[in-house]
Amino acid sequence: MKHFDKSEYLEQDEFLNTLKEYEEARKNGEDIYLEIDVLANIANYYETHDNSLAAIDTIEYAIKLFPGDIYPLVFRARMAILIEDNIEKAKEYLKAVIDKHDIEYYYAIAEIKIAEGHPELASKYLKRKADDIDEDDIESYFIEVATLFTDYKELELAKKWIDMSNNPDDPDYWQIKGLIELGLGNLKESENIYNSLLDKDPYSSEYWNQLASTQLLNSNFSDSVSSSEFSIAINPNDPDAILNKSNGLFGLENFEESLKYSKRYTELCPNEYSGNMLQGMALTNLERYDEAIDAYNKALEKCPDSDPAKNEIYEELTNALALADKFDEAIKIVDDCYRNSGSVEAILNKGNLYLLHGDIASARDTFERASKESNNDPETFIRISASLMDNGYVEMAYKILHCMLNHDEAQSDKIYVFLAACCKTLGYDDEFKDAVKKAVKKTPNEAKNILKDYFPENMDPKDYYKYLTNTKKD
8 A cells, every 4th residue: 555656756867877777787687786665666667657567576576685574565465466366476475574563564454355355354454453553643544544445446435434534634635535526426526625636736637637537427528628638738648637638528529639639548558448449439430430440459459358348348349340331240249248248238239239220129129138137127228228219219218217117126216317318309398307307316427417418518417407497498
């Protein structure tokens, strides 16, 4: 969990000269003695420049020079978890730690428990260890633990830990709290936090990036692009800022500019799939399908099999293939995905492809199969309704959603936002108002994403119903 601040080194010739000296020695197979904090910063430098192998090599060299020292062993254990997906190897490194009462050791043990799928046990362990923490360090302990759970998307636990802190003057407190609120979908709260942080530190590209991410999720695309531009002005090669700007431009349907920035992101982060995926999406909307297919295939090569985004990339790829009149190839890929994963998502994707192809009978059979294999999961019916709407079969989607309303076992808070969209398209004005009223109460973020085009720009979803009831018909 301990992160050394490399910024003070990176701006100094001293660090760069030391890095060069270190690399020359290692290249020639020679030993070079450096202090532990310098080696730590070299390892961090490699890690932040997407060179995990060099980071691991450096930290293993540090372990050789300083056997039993807490930091290199904890660093290496984390790399074993995050890069190599090898928890047993991480445990072996931690066994070699001499001082097992160091706070960094506590964090590492907890991280192993989280990685093993036991976040609650990790939280209980850290609560016990809180008794060993000096009073002067307890506030930073709460924040670091909240950060650990945030890193692993255990946001409910992270919120419990950050709420234990009583140090709102610490910028780290607000930064982590902002990330937690963002992850929990409390977008307005998160946006307010980052705006407040920027009032105090307007030259923080990290805060601008996090604000842009919040605005993206809140569908405030123009604001997100503006925040990204502030970050780019501070650091023209900030990959997060460039990716956020590409996403924001895509949301504004400025596909040419989005494509430009997604390509720039890929140049900066050639091993990341997000840039290629965004390129594919922009190219699809520009009807440059063959180029889009190539971009999606590159994204698939880079995306780990365990990443949930892989299914989304396959969905976008098969959609592009169908639009490029390569329907049979698209269906073959979907069938291969299903054989490999057995996922309902693959079946739903196949049904959507049949709709694109105008084969409503095959789509119906495929969707029936999806509902059966998902045990009539309400989310599956929501996905089917969304697919029907996207392909122009709004009346059919409307009937499915109404059917869901009449069955207790098929309830979902998302029903109302999709029902509202159907009613608007079909001209059912009174029912549209009623559905909007329920949608903004139950799923305000989804309401904004799906219904925003029916309301003034940047209007808060909580004001949608009031706007409808106070607006006279033309």
